Amino acid sequence: MSDLLHLLWEPTLQTIAMVLVSALISGVIGTALGVLLVVTEEGGVLSAPWLCRVLNMLSNIGRSIPFIILMVAIIPFTRWVVGTSIGTTAAMVPLVVGAIPYVGRLVEGALRGVNRGVIEAILTMGATPWQVIRKAYLSEAVPALVRAFTVVTVTLVSYSAMAGTIGGGGLGDLAIRYGYQGFRLDIMVATVIVLIVMIQGIQFAGDLLARHFERTGRAGAIAMLQRQRWWTISPRTSSWVRWGTLALLVIGVGGTMFHVHSSSLHKPLRVGVNPIPHGEILREVMPILEQQGVHVQIVYFNDYIQPNLALAAGDIDANLFQHVPFMDRFNRDHGTNIIAIAKVHIEPLGLYPGRTRTLGALPDGAIIAIPNDPVNSGRGLLLLQSAGLIKLRTGTNTGTTLQDVSENPKHLKISELEAAQLPRSLRDVDAAVINTNYALAAKFNPLKDAMLLENSASPYANVLSTVPGKANDPRILALEGALQSSVARQFILKKYQGAVLPAF
Amino acid sequence: MPNDSRRRSAPDDRAASVLISPPAVLLENITKRYRQGSDWSNAITRINLSVSQGTIQGVIGFSGAGKTTLLRCISFLELPDEGRVLIDGTDLAQMNGEQLRSARRRLGVVFQQLHLLRSRTVAQNVALPLELAGYAPATINERVAELLTWFGLEAKADQYPSQLSGGQQQRVAIARALATRPAVLLSDEPTSALDPETTASVLELLRRVRDELGVTILLITHELSAVRAICDRVAVLDQGAIVEEGPVEDVLLRPATRTTQRLLGRGLGADRVADYLGEREVHAGSVFLELQFLGKNATSHVISALIRTFDVTLDILRADIGELNQSTYGFLLVELGGHSDTQERSIGFLEAHGAIVKRIDSWSQAQRDGRPE
Numbered sequence: 001m002s003d004l005l006h007l008l009w010e011p012t013l014q015t016i017a018m019v020l021v022s023a024l025i026s027g028v029i030g031t032a033l034g035v036l037l038v039v040t041e042e043g044g045v046l047s048a049p050w051l052c053r054v055l056n057m058l059s060n061i062g063r064s065i066p067f068i069i070l071m072v073a074i075i076p077f078t079r080w081v082v083g084t085s086i087g088t089t090a091a092m093v094p095l096v097v098g099a100i101p102y103v104g105r106l107v108e109g110a111l112r113g114v115n116r117g118v119i120e121a122i123l124t125m126g127a128t129p130w131q132v133i134r135k136a137y138l139s140e141a142v143p144a145l146v147r148a149f150t151v152v153t154v155t156l157v158s159y160s161a162m163a164g165t166i167g168g169g170g171l172g173d174l175a176i177r178y179g180y181q182g183f184r185l186d187i188m189v190a191t192v193i194v195l196i197v198m199i200q201g202i203q204f205a206g207d208l209l210a211r212h213f214e215r216t217g218r219a220g221a222i223a224m225l226q227r228q229r230w231w232t233i234s235p236r237t238s239s240w241v242r243w244g245t246l247a248l249l250v251i252g253v254g255g256t257m258f259h260v261h262s263s264s265l266h267k268p269l270r271v272g273v274n275p276i277p278h279g280e281i282l283r284e285v286m287p288i289l290e291q292q293g294v295h296v297q298i299v300y301f302n303d304y305i306q307p308n309l310a311l312a313a314g315d316i317d318a319n320l321f322q323h324v325p326f327m328d329r330f331n332r333d334h335g336t337n338i339i340a341i342a343k344v345h346i347e348p349l350g351l352y353p354g355r356t357r358t359l360g361a362l363p364d365g366a367i368i369a370i371p372n373d374p375v376n377s378g379r380g381l382l383l384l385q386s387a388g389l390i391k392l393r394t395g396t397n398t399g400t401t402l403q404d405v406s407e408n409p410k411h412l413k414i415s416e417l418e419a420a421q422l423p424r425s426l427r428d429v430d431a432a433v434i435n436t437n438y439a440l441a442a443k444f445n446p447l448k449d450a451m452l453l454e455n456s457a458s459p460y461a462n463v464l465s466t467v468p469g470k471a472n473d474p475r476i477l478a479l480e481g482a483l484q485s486s487v488a489r490q491f492i493l494k495k496y497q498g499a500v501l502p503a504f
Numbered sequence: 505m506p507n508d509s510r511r512r513s514a515p516d517d518r519a520a521s522v523l524i525s526p527p528a529v530l531l532e533n534i535t536k537r538y539r540q541g542s543d544w545s546n547a548i549t550r551i552n553l554s555v556s557q558g559t560i561q562g563v564i565g566f567s568g569a570g571k572t573t574l575l576r577c578i579s580f581l582e583l584p585d586e587g588r589v590l591i592d593g594t595d596l597a598q599m600n601g602e603q604l605r606s607a608r609r610r611l612g613v614v615f616q617q618l619h620l621l622r623s624r625t626v627a628q629n630v631a632l633p634l635e636l637a638g639y640a641p642a643t644i645n646e647r648v649a650e651l652l653t654w655f656g657l658e659a660k661a662d663q664y665p666s667q668l669s670g671g672q673q674q675r676v677a678i679a680r681a682l683a684t685r686p687a688v689l690l691s692d693e694p695t696s697a698l699d700p701e702t703t704a705s706v707l708e709l710l711r712r713v714r715d716e717l718g719v720t721i722l723l724i725t726h727e728l729s730a731v732r733a734i735c736d737r738v739a740v741l742d743q744g745a746i747v748e749e750g751p752v753e754d755v756l757l758r759p760a761t762r763t764t765q766r767l768l769g770r771g772l773g774a775d776r777v778a779d780y781l782g783e784r785e786v787h788a789g790s791v792f793l794e795l796q797f798l799g800k801n802a803t804s805h806v807i808s809a810l811i812r813t814f815d816v817t818l819d820i821l822r823a824d825i826g827e828l829n830q831s832t833y834g835f836l837l838v839e840l841g842g843h844s845d846t847q848e849r850s851i852g853f854l855e856a857h858g859a860i861v862k863r864i865d866s867w868s869q870a871q872r873d874g875r876p877e
Contacts, residue, residue, distance in 0.1 A: 121613065126633070126684075
């Protein structure tokens with residue numbers, strides 16, 4: 001239980017930080033956008049139809065980009081703003097950018113709900129356009145604006161779940177990593193409960209505030225509290241609320257900036273990993289590194305592309321998740337220059353039973369799933385060839401594709417799937433070639449359960465990678481030493497029971 | 505330029521100042537067109553109106569007569585296509601920026617739906633025009649307190665509009681419109697949504713605004729009772745044009761146009777007489793008359809004197825007696841029986857005693873016989 005709370009604590013804080021900061025910043029900018037959409041339209045108090053058309057178009061474009069794509073697409077912008085493209089702070093940037101047009105539209109709707117006559121009345125009193133915006137539009141729309149911001153905040157909570165893609169952490173990432181990919185039902189349920197509590201809280205607070213500002217009668221929870229004299233919001237204290245909100249905003253933004261600034265001062269060694277087993281091995285050797293004064297920050301990735309992109313961009317200093325054939329191919333495809341500096345371990349690729357339990361029982365026309373990334377796909381085919389199930393015209397070369405199958409006596413139907421999906425596909429296939437990290441997460445014991453396993457001499461040892469400029473960084477050298485230490489060896493052998501083997 | 509001393513002046517002084525001051529509101533030839541599909545139609549056509557300072561000027565018309573368009577042109581929410589609007593001697597169309605905003609404060613507008621700000625308390629609503637004008641908070645508080653006291657709203661200062669009755673909301677709206685000490689108050693249908701008692705108190709309040717604060721009031725309405733109760737002069741609007749304008753007594757007692765007569769609910773001739781007559785027998789040789797009295801000519805005195813003096817019968821079919829701008833007026837529809845000679849002399853007697861007599865000539869026995877049952 002305490003283990004669960006410990007696991008939940010940091011992601012919860014990360015989610016709160018991401019949502020709070022992005023809600024505040026997108027709230028301010030989005031409100032400005034919403035106001036402009038209303039006042040610049042033809043006949044508005046600051047009529048500028050061309051500007052209105054441009055803003056409308058931008059809002060529509062912004063609204064139509066799926067968040068997950070936006071997050072990756074604006075990586076250069078993110079790096080320009082906060083200095084890095086991964087981590088919780090970096091995740092705030094796409095959250096803000098994605099939320100601005102959304103906030104803008106909701107604010108526009110709220111302001112259009114203000115009686116047109118009130119606007120005309122204040123104009124006849126000799127109001128400047130700015131006074132019309134501040135004293136009529138914004139003040140009169142407060143209840144509607146509060147409701148709009150409630151919706152935005154709730155939406156940001158769900159958007160923040162995708163932050164894991166760029167190492168942003170948070171509850172959504174926890175649920176995906178441990179709950180979905182790691183088959184830890186308890187964590188998934190706990191995460192969902194925390195999210196429900198969070199969203200209920202936001203909605204409750206939003207409704208309470210909106211009803212308070214509606215100024216109709218005295219019904220509602222705040223009025224109830226007022227009657228009991230626990231808490232009073234008079235016009236005087238509402239100016240406190242206003243200044244308090246402003247202070248919160250300043251603290252939020254300032255805190256973020258300070259966080260970004262200070263973290264670049266400390267300069268921890270940032271190492272990108274897949275959570276299992278790479279992350280676990282790295283965590284195990286961190287005390288050794290701390291003793292040497294090397295502070296390591298582990299950045300978790302759930303895919304195989306981002307860790308290398310982040311490394312090439314300088315967002316992380318090293319990564320540990322890949323083998324050399326994959327790295328070579330990545331360098332070729334992306335024009336990067338990532339180098340391997342140390343073999344750490346090998347995770348043998350295995351063929352795991354689905355509808356068919358043994359190799360010999362595989363029927364004619366059996367369906368076999370293999371990973372769909374180019375390297376592991378070829379590696380899977382080589383594994384199948386090693387058991388004589390198929391024959392490849394390229395022999396034992398790496399970089400093999402499905403088109404290279406020259407003999408298939410059992411008429412196997414080989415289908416390629418996203419690596420992380422393979423354990424979940426087992427009900428629907430006869431067998432699947434699964435990377436050990438995903439097999440372990442799915443509670444397989446590779447030594448016992450695999451129908452077929454790569455042997456430990458495989459060229460596919462996982463390596464610590466970095467870029468040439470950092471290869472001689474003493475901290476990287478310290479990392480290399482720690483990963484190839486006896487502590488690491490003992491940990492790997494004991495923890496993984498031979499399913500993962502030291503490769504040094 | 506107007507100043508406090510003028511605004512605070514007693515009604516008697518005002519009479520003198522009218523002669524030398526420019527009109528508070530001057531509408532010159534204003535025309536406004538609206539597009540309807542591919543056609544343009546005139547919402548108002550060549551409106552000319554001059555409202556002297558200190559006057560309560562009514563503008564009355566049925567709905568669709570162009571009242572709203574007129575209001576929007578006067579309050580400068582829309583520019584007329586032709587002609588110009590001068591408020592207190594200034595043409596807003598010639599101004600822009602801060603000059604325009606400051607000139608707008610010379611005209612207070614009370615809209616039909618009031619348009620109070622829901623998010624502001626009564627005091628904050630009244631303070632709004634002062635805030636917009638950039639007064640210091642201390643000045644604003646002082647002025648707001650003064651206005652709330654004047655309008656009897658001190659106890660409501662910290663309440664929100666949604667917590668007030670219709671009459672109270674109306675008072676808040678008037679107080680707000682007067683916050684910047686405008687020369688002219690434009691009031692749109694001030695009594696349309698109120699019960700009779702509240703209507704009377706709101707109208708009385710408007711009269712006090714004129715009498716005690718010296719503000720010229722332009723009252724746009726479709727309700728005759730409001731015009732009767734407080735207006736000095738009235739303009740009758742029909743199909744976008746002013747068809748009749750003059751002192752209330754003249755226009756309402758001697759309506760010159762059919763529109764005014766329709767507004768008054770009379771002058772519809774024989775059919776109306778038949779309606780009031782009902783199933784009653786008509787005496788042979790009797791005539792029907794419309795009698796109007798005003799002020800000191802107490803109606804009943806004249807009628808009883810007539811009956812004592814001449815050998816005639818007089819049956820009252822309809823009587824409408826009430827207040828018109830603080831003096832009594834009477835309107836009677838009567839059937840006068842007797843010798844035609846005596847009838848003529850009786851009419852002379854009534855006219856000599858200040859009654860306005862109108863013979864309903866179209867009435868005849870033949871028409872009555874032909875009336876469908």
